Amino acid sequence: MAAQGTSLRKYLLTRLGLVIPMVLILLTIVFLLMRVAPGDPISASLGGHAPQSVINQIKHQLGFDKPLYTQYWDYLSGIARGDFGTTITDHRKLTDIIKVNGAATLELTFFAMLIAVAVGVFVGLVAGRFRDTPLDVGGRLFGIVVYATPVFFLGLMGQLVFGVWLNWLPTSDRASPITQATFQTHTDIFTLDAIIGGQWSALGDIVKHLILPATTLGLATAGIFIRLIRVNVIRTLKDDYIEAARARGITERSVVYHHAFKNALVPVITIVGLNMALLLGGAVLTETTFNWPGIGHALVTYLENRDYTAVQGIIVVFALVVVAVSVLIDFLNAYIDPRIRY
Amino acid sequence: MSRKRTSRRKAFAAGLLAGAVVLAVAASQSFAGGSSHKSAAASGVIVDGTTDTVVNIDPANQYDYGSFTLDLPLFQGLYGFPNGAKLKPVLATGCKASASLKTWTCALRHGVKFADGTPMTSADVKWSFDRVNKIKGDQGIYTLLSNLKNVTVSGQYTVVFHLKTAQSTWPLILSTNAGYVVPKAKYPFNKILPNTSPQVGTGPYQLVKFTPGQQAVLKANPNYWGPKPKNSGIVINYYSKSSTMKLALAKGEIDMAFREFTPTELTSLRKTKGVVVHEGNGVVIRYLVFNVTRPPFDKLAVRQALAYLWPRQTIASRVYHGSVQPLYSMVPAGLPGHIDAFKSAYGASPNVAKAESVLKAAGVTTPVPVDIWWTPSHYGDASADEYTEIQRALNASGLFKVTLKSAEWAQYSGALGKTYGAFQLGWFPDYPDAEDYEVPFFQTGNFTNNGYSNAQMTSLITKEHGAKTIEARLAAIKAIQVLSAKDVSMIPYWQGKMIAVSRSNVHGVDSTLDAAFYMRFWLLSKS
Numbered sequence: 001m002a003a004q005g006t007s008l009r010k011y012l013l014t015r016l017g018l019v020i021p022m023v024l025i026l027l028t029i030v031f032l033l034m035r036v037a038p039g040d041p042i043s044a045s046l047g048g049h050a051p052q053s054v055i056n057q058i059k060h061q062l063g064f065d066k067p068l069y070t071q072y073w074d075y076l077s078g079i080a081r082g083d084f085g086t087t088i089t090d091h092r093k094l095t096d097i098i099k100v101n102g103a104a105t106l107e108l109t110f111f112a113m114l115i116a117v118a119v120g121v122f123v124g125l126v127a128g129r130f131r132d133t134p135l136d137v138g139g140r141l142f143g144i145v146v147y148a149t150p151v152f153f154l155g156l157m158g159q160l161v162f163g164v165w166l167n168w169l170p171t172s173d174r175a176s177p178i179t180q181a182t183f184q185t186h187t188d189i190f191t192l193d194a195i196i197g198g199q200w201s202a203l204g205d206i207v208k209h210l211i212l213p214a215t216t217l218g219l220a221t222a223g224i225f226i227r228l229i230r231v232n233v234i235r236t237l238k239d240d241y242i243e244a245a246r247a248r249g250i251t252e253r254s255v256v257y258h259h260a261f262k263n264a265l266v267p268v269i270t271i272v273g274l275n276m277a278l279l280l281g282g283a284v285l286t287e288t289t290f291n292w293p294g295i296g297h298a299l300v301t302y303l304e305n306r307d308y309t310a311v312q313g314i315i316v317v318f319a320l321v322v323v324a325v326s327v328l329i330d331f332l333n334a335y336i337d338p339r340i341r342y
Numbered sequence: 343m344s345r346k347r348t349s350r351r352k353a354f355a356a357g358l359l360a361g362a363v364v365l366a367v368a369a370s371q372s373f374a375g376g377s378s379h380k381s382a383a384a385s386g387v388i389v390d391g392t393t394d395t396v397v398n399i400d401p402a403n404q405y406d407y408g409s410f411t412l413d414l415p416l417f418q419g420l421y422g423f424p425n426g427a428k429l430k431p432v433l434a435t436g437c438k439a440s441a442s443l444k445t446w447t448c449a450l451r452h453g454v455k456f457a458d459g460t461p462m463t464s465a466d467v468k469w470s471f472d473r474v475n476k477i478k479g480d481q482g483i484y485t486l487l488s489n490l491k492n493v494t495v496s497g498q499y500t501v502v503f504h505l506k507t508a509q510s511t512w513p514l515i516l517s518t519n520a521g522y523v524v525p526k527a528k529y530p531f532n533k534i535l536p537n538t539s540p541q542v543g544t545g546p547y548q549l550v551k552f553t554p555g556q557q558a559v560l561k562a563n564p565n566y567w568g569p570k571p572k573n574s575g576i577v578i579n580y581y582s583k584s585s586t587m588k589l590a591l592a593k594g595e596i597d598m599a600f601r602e603f604t605p606t607e608l609t610s611l612r613k614t615k616g617v618v619v620h621e622g623n624g625v626v627i628r629y630l631v632f633n634v635t636r637p638p639f640d641k642l643a644v645r646q647a648l649a650y651l652w653p654r655q656t657i658a659s660r661v662y663h664g665s666v667q668p669l670y671s672m673v674p675a676g677l678p679g680h681i682d683a684f685k686s687a688y689g690a691s692p693n694v695a696k697a698e699s700v701l702k703a704a705g706v707t708t709p710v711p712v713d714i715w716w717t718p719s720h721y722g723d724a725s726a727d728e729y730t731e732i733q734r735a736l737n738a739s740g741l742f743k744v745t746l747k748s749a750e751w752a753q754y755s756g757a758l759g760k761t762y763g764a765f766q767l768g769w770f771p772d773y774p775d776a777e778d779y780e781v782p783f784f785q786t787g788n789f790t791n792n793g794y795s796n797a798q799m800t801s802l803i804t805k806e807h808g809a810k811t812i813e814a815r816l817a818a819i820k821a822i823q824v825l826s827a828k829d830v831s832m833i834p835y836w837q838g839k840m841i842a843v844s845r846s847n848v849h850g851v852d853s854t855l856d857a858a859f860y861m862r863f864w865l866l867s868k869s
Binding site for chain 1: 387389395396397398405406478480481482485534536537538550551553554555556557559577579581582583586587589590592593595596719720749750751752753754755756757758767768769787788789791
C-alpha cells in the first residue's frame with residue numbers, strides 16, 4: 001500500500017515536472033511565430049497615419065528593434081518574475097485580461113460543459129438502452145448533426161430562431177447594457193456575483209443572455225459524449241455481470257441505471273477533461289458570434305493587431321488550463337487504476 | 343452504509359434542485375418583463391453601440407477614433423467644434439497671434455471646473471501640453487505638437503504658445519485631442535493614466551465605469567460649466583461584429599449605433615421598422631496611393647491614365663449604395679478651399695479615349711500590367727467589392743491588366759510604399775481642415791513612403807502654413823490641389839457620409855452629423 005502511494009506521488013511529480021518544458025516549448029514557438037509573421041503591433045496601430053520615422057522611434061522605445069534573443073530573454077525573465085506584461089495595443093495588464101476575460105470564458109465553458117454532459121449523457125443513455133430503435137437512430141443523428149455543424153453556424157441559427165423570429169432571447173453580450181452598467185462585480189463571474197450580491201433581477205437577465213451561447217457551445221461538444229456513452233452503454237449491457245444481475249431477478253431499470261450506466265460513465269471523465277481544449281477552441285468562435293467578452297474573443301483581436309505580449313500571454317494561459325485539466329485527469333485515472341505508472 | 347449513501351444522494355439532489363429553482367425564478371423575473379432596458383428608457387440614458395475600440399482614454403496617448411469618441415464628452419481643448427463644423431473657442435475665450443504667427447496668446451475661460459470640482463487654471467493647460475511631449479506616447483499624438491517649442495503662462499488665465507515656425511492654423515491644433523486639458527493634480531507628467539483609473543476632464547460627462555472591450559458608462563458632469571446634456575447619461579457598448587450590433591439595434595437592446603455598418607447592413611436597416619438611418623456630411627476619404635519611384639507608376643502617363651479611368655460613380659452606387667459620394671480632391675467637399683481638382687483635370691466620369699491618348703503620347707505599350715494592393719481587414723468588408731469593381735473597370739478599358747493583391751492590415755500597414763506600387767488607404771482627419779488633407783500626403787518623406795517629392799509643392803505647403811490672411815491661405819490650398827491632380831501621386835475617389843443609426847425615439851442625431859465628425863452625445867435625447 002505504502003509502495004503504491006509512493007509510486008503515485010512519483011507519477012504525479014513526474015507529470016507536473018513535465019509541464020514546465022511543455023509550456024516553455026509552446027511559449028518559444030508562439031514567440032517565434034509572432035515575430036516571423038509579417039507585420040508588427042506598432043505598424044498595425046500607426047501605419048496609414050504616422051510617418052515611418054515616428055513608427056521607428058516607437059519601435060525603438062518599446063525594444064522591438066533589439067535582437068530576437070534579447071527580446072526572448074526579456075520576456076522569459078518577466079514571466080519568471082510573474083510579470084506577464086502589458087498589452088502593446090491597449091496597455092492592459094495581462095493579469096487583468098486573464099481575470100476579467102478569463103472569468104467570462106470560465107462562466108461560458110462551465111455552463112456549456114454542464115449542458116454538454118446533461119444532453120450527451122441523456123441522449124447517449126437513451127440511444128444505448130434502446131439500441132436499433134427510432135430513439136437510437138434519432139439520438140445518433142442528433143449527435144452527428146451537432147458535432148458536424150460549425151459552432152458559429154449553430155450560434156447564428158440560434159440567434160435567428162430564438163433571437164429574431166421568436167424574440168425570446170437576447171442575441172449578444174453577457175447582460176443587457178443597463179444591467180451591465182449598474183452591476184457590481186466581485187469575481188467577474190456574473191452569475192456568481194449576482195448571487196453573492198443578491199441582485200436577482202440582474203441574475204435573471206444574465207441567465208437569459210447565457211442560454212444561447214452556452215447551449216450553442218454545449219451542443220457542439222455534446223455530440224462526442226452522445227456517441228461515447230451510447231457505445232459504452234451497449235458494451236456494458238453485454239457484460240457477464242449484467243447477465244448475472246438479470247439472472248438474479250433485478251429489474252431492467254435497475255440493471256441499466258444502477259449497474260451499467262455508472263460503469264459506462266468512467267471513460268467519460270477522461271473525455272470531459274480532454275474536451276477542455278476543444279471547448280476553449282469552440283469558445284473563441286462562440287464568443288465572437290455572441291460578442292461574449294471572453295479570453296478567446298480577446299485573443300482574436302490581439303492576434304489581428306499582432307500584439308505579441310497579449311497573444312503570448314493568452315496562449316500560455318490556454319496551455320496551462322489544458323495541461324492542468326489533463327494532469328488532473330491523468331492523476332484521477334492513475335488513482336483509480338494502479339497499472340498507470342511511469 | 344446504504345443509508346449513508348441514500349442520504350448523500352438526497353442532499354446532492356436537493357442542492358441541484360435548489361440551484362435550478364434559483365436560476366429559474368431569477369430568469370422568470372426577467373422574462374416576465376422587469377426588463378432593464380425599460381428602466382433605461384425611463385431614466386433617459388442612451389445606449390450606443392459601436393464596432394470601434396478604445397486604445398487609450400488618457401488624451402496624451404489617444405490617436406484613434408474609438409478612443410476619441412469616448413474622450414470627446416469627457417475632455418475639452420482651448421478650441422473645438424461645439425456645434426457644427428466651425429472652429430470656436432471652448433476653454434479659451436480667444437487666442438491672438440503675434441505678427442510672426444510664432445507666438446499665440448490665449449485667454450482662458452473663467453469659472454471652468456474639472457469633473458472633480460477643482461478649478462481649471464493656466465497651470466493645468468501648460469501641464470497638459472508638456473506631458474504630451476514628455477510622454478511621447480506610442481500612439482503618436484505628440485506629432486501634432488511637433489511645431490510647439492514651449493508653453494508659458496502669465497497669471498492663472500493666460501497661456502502663451504511659442505512655436506518653432508509660423509503657423510496660422512495653430513487654433514486647429516488646439517482643437518485636437520493633443521490639446522485636451524487635464525488636471526495637473528491627477529495626471530502624472532511622465533506616464534499615461536491607465537484606462538481603468540478614474541479620468542477627469544472638463545467635458546459635459548464624467549466616466550463612471552470602463553470595462554475594456556465591453557462598455558463605457560458616462561453620467562452627466564455635475565460641475566460642467568456649459569449647458570446640461572439633454573440626457574442623463576450614455577452607455578457605449580462595444581461590439582466586435584457589426585452584424586451582432588445590427589441585431590441588437592433591431593431588437594431594441596441598444597438605442598443607437600455609430601460606426602460602423604456595412605453598406606448591405608445599412609440598406610437593410612433603412613427598411614427596418616422603428617429604426618432611422620441618419621446621414622450628414624462626412625470627412626472620411628478613400629484614396630489610392632502610387633509609389634512614384636516604382637515601375638510602372640514611375641511614369642506620369644500611367645498614373646494620369648488611371649486617373650482618367652477611375653470608376654468613382656460605380657463604386658459609390660454599386661458598392662456603397664449611396665452612403666459615400668465620389669471625391670475629386672484629397673480635400674473633401676464641404677471644407678473651405680475644396681475644389682474638384684481631379685474632375686477639372688480628368689473629367690467626372692471614366693474616359694477611355696483620353697486615357698489611351700495619354701499612354702500613346704508617352705509611348706507606353708498597352709495593356710499595362712499593374713498590381714494593386716488592398717486590405718480586407720481595416721477598411722470594412724466592402725473593400726473587396728470596391729477593388730473588384732476597380733479591377734473590372736480598368737480591365738474593361740483594355741488599357742490595363744490589373745492583378746489585385748491583398749494582405750491583412752497588420753502586414754499591409756508595415757509594407758505600404760516600401761513594398762507596394764499602388765495601394766489602398768483611407769484617411770480620417772486630425773482636425774477638419776484642408777491643411778490636414780494636404781500636409782500629411784504631399785510633403786517630402788510623407789507617411790505613405792511613396793517617394794513623392796516636389797519642391798513646388800513643398801513651397802506651397804510652407805506658404806499655406808504661414809499665410810497671414812484667409813484669402814492667401816485658401817489660395818495656397820487650391821494651388822496644392824491643382825498640383826496634386828497634375829502630379830497624381832494619389833487618386834482620391836470617395837468621401838464617406840457621417841452616418842448614425844438610431845431607434846425612432848432618439849432625437850437630435852441629425853444635429854451632430856457634420857464635417858467636424860463629432861458624435862456630440864450631449865445633444866441627444868430619448869422620448
